[in-house]
Amino acid sequence: MTEDQVRDIFRGLEKGDGSAFFNHVAPNVDWTVMGSHPLAGHYRSKQAFTASTFEKLAKVLPYGAQLAVEQVLVCGDRAAVELRSNATAKSGLRFDNRYCWMVTFSAGIIVEVRAYLDSALVARLFEENPHPA
Numbered sequence: 001m002t003e004d005q006v007r008d009i010f011r012g013l014e015k016g017d018g019s020a021f022f023n024h025v026a027p028n029v030d031w032t033v034m035g036s037h038p039l040a041g042h043y044r045s046k047q048a049f050t051a052s053t054f055e056k057l058a059k060v061l062p063y064g065a066q067l068a069v070e071q072v073l074v075c076g077d078r079a080a081v082e083l084r085s086n087a088t089a090k091s092g093l094r095f096d097n098r099y100c101w102m103v104t105f106s107a108g109i110i111v112e113v114r115a116y117l118d119s120a121l122v123a124r125l126f127e128e129n130p131h132p133a
Helices: 003-014 018-022 046-052 054-060 119-128
Strands: 025-033 041-043 067-075 078-085 098-106 109-117
Touching: 003 018, 003 067, 003 078, 018 046, 025 046, 041 046, 046 054, 054 119, 109 119
Parallel strands: 025 109
Antiparallel strands: 025 041, 067 078, 078 098, 098 109
């Protein structure tokens, strides 16, 4: 993988087109969201990950997470991708979260992710914006 290839894959997220990004994610991806907040967990499929994270966020962030890639470091089939969310919740809370995703690729497809983020901000987001489960 090259930095340009990784940036191209993440461009879908930057444009609010999750499906363009998730076309590059294996159906059986191993995705861990670190922390102690409503989105944290170990997901063993693309469907489980999106249902437990992106679908929950869509209920409290009317315009999505509004992610932007800030930095990319690539070493072989692995990449560290630093992202920033610049979203506003339904409650008006500024959701200015920072992420670091440690991504593993196989033949250009994402097969593993370990995502690090501000747990306290995610917890606050869901405290201030209750939603049905």
